[in-house]
Amino acid sequence: MNTAIRSQREVIRGMLADLKMPGALEAVDGILGDIDGGRLAGTEAITRLLSAQITLRNNRRLQTAMRSSRLPAIKTLESFDFSFQPSIKREQIESLHELGFIERKENVVLLGPPGVGKTHLAISLAIAAAQRGRRVYYGTLIDLITSLEEAQAAGQLNRRLSVLTHPSVLVVDEIGYLPINHTGAVLFFQLMNRRYERGSTVMTSNKGFEEWGEVLGDDVMAAALIDRVLHHCHLVNIRGNSYRMRQHTDLYRALQSDVENPAEAVRPPRQSKSRIGNRG
Ligand SMILES: Nc1ncnc2c1ncn2[C@@H]1O[C@H](COP(=O)(O)OP(=O)(O)O)[C@@H](O)[C@H]1O
Ligand SMILES: [Mg+2]
Known part of the structure; x- marks a missing residue:
């Protein structure tokens, strides 16, 4: 790598540090490497740099929120089936x-x-x-x-x-x-x-x-x-079965395959579908 490029990288790193963007700072070398290797084009590179910073910021916000909000667990849309x-x-x-x-x-x-x-x-x-x-x-x-x-x-x-x-x-x-x-x-x-x-x-x-x-x-x-x-x-x-009971549902299904007349023999437990807010 020639001296001009190296010093240019130092300038970028200095700017990211100055702007207090540790997420982007951590990602920048890899991104520049991919640009030099021809694996990454301009728009995508900027997107990846900014995403790295946004991800870090969001994780920090979440950590702070978990301390002050009394949320009992981390549950996300991504983990919802x-x-x-x-x-x-x-x-x-x-x-x-x-x-x-x-x-x-x-x-x-x-x-x-x-x-x-x-x-x-x-x-x-x-x-x-x-x-x-x-x-x-x-x-x-x-x-x-x-x-x-x-x-x-x-x-x-x-x-x-x-x-x-x-x-x-x-x-x-x-x-x-x-x-x-x-x-x-x-x-x-x-x-x-x-x-x-x-x-x-x-x-x-x-x-x-x-x-x-x-x-x-x-x-x-x-x-x-x-x-x-x-x-x-x-x-x-929401009308449906308890997710907590799904292992039992799987068990029922496994049993079903062993039983000759499964549909009638073993059924997973079902909730009534008739109205909102069924009694728990
Ligand atoms: N569709 C689903 N996909 C993934 N996990 C689920 C799903 N439904 C429930 N869970 C998980 O099952 C457990 C019970 O769900 P929860 O939200 O506490 O039910 P509720 O508040 O309706 O009684 C939790 O651990 C939850 O994360
Ligand atoms: Mg609940």
């Missing part, structure tokens, strides 16, 4: 992951029986948002209510409500698994009232809306809550 859950409209889920709903401060409600991927998809939306630099926060309904009750007892309710109103995406997971008392329901209503048209809330429930009155212990408040939630809302209604 749509073929397992044919009732889900793939285009709807992919379009939600483009995150326009956050700009428009719309909500997402994922309904369906246990194990069908509600939490997975709620988390993957939050992760996509975190990677784009949005503030996200995760809690089960019970966790969120407990934190509001504690804040209220400490005379800090307003502050806590503000903190929970701040994130662009709040995940409220597991609405309906555990009963909540009247105080809890009022606090949740207050929170949702504050977030209404200010930020997106992604909710999951194993109960259809018609049962939310029972969940909140108050039909009138549930109706008012649902009215706000549904005003700007994307509904994802």
Whole structure:
């Protein structure tokens, strides 16, 4: 390599360091090598350089978000197996992951029986948002209510409500698994009232809306809550088998091939398909 090219490379490296682009800095030698070897053309080289930086930045954002958002796991759209859950409209889920709903401060409600991927998809939306630099926060309904009750007892309710109103995406997971008392329901209503048209809330429930009155212990408040939630809302209604049970389904299938009359002899467990929010 001649001296002019070498010093030119040093200049590029110096610029990337100056611009604080460590991802691009790490990738630049390989990219320049591929250009010199005739394996990479201009546009593609720039794309690869910038992608390296964006990937690093997104990973860093995700690491920060994982510390502050209380997300319980890393679940992504890429790791979601749509073929397992044919009732889900793939285009709807992919379009939600483009995150326009956050700009428009719309909500997402994922309904369906246990194990069908509600939490997975709620988390993957939050992760996509975190990677784009949005503030996200995760809690089960019970966790969120407990934190509001504690804040209220400490005379800090307003502050806590503000903190929970701040994130662009709040995940409220597991609405309906555990009963909540009247105080809890009022606090949740207050929170949702504050977030209404200010930020997106992604909710999951194993109960259809018609049962939310029972969940909140108050039909009138549930109706008012649902009215706000549904005003700007994307509904994802999942009907299908539990992913957690898929090993058992495989086992059933394996057994089936050994049985002479498989269709009648052994059947994988099936969820009812009749209505939203089947009881878990
Ligand atoms: N279609 C799917 N593809 C890949 N993993 C899935 C799928 N559905 C569920 N899972 C996984 O199965 C487990 C249970 O799913 P989860 O989202 O917690 O269900 P739910 O919240 O509906 O009860 C999780 O580990 C999740 O990542
Ligand atoms: Mg769940």
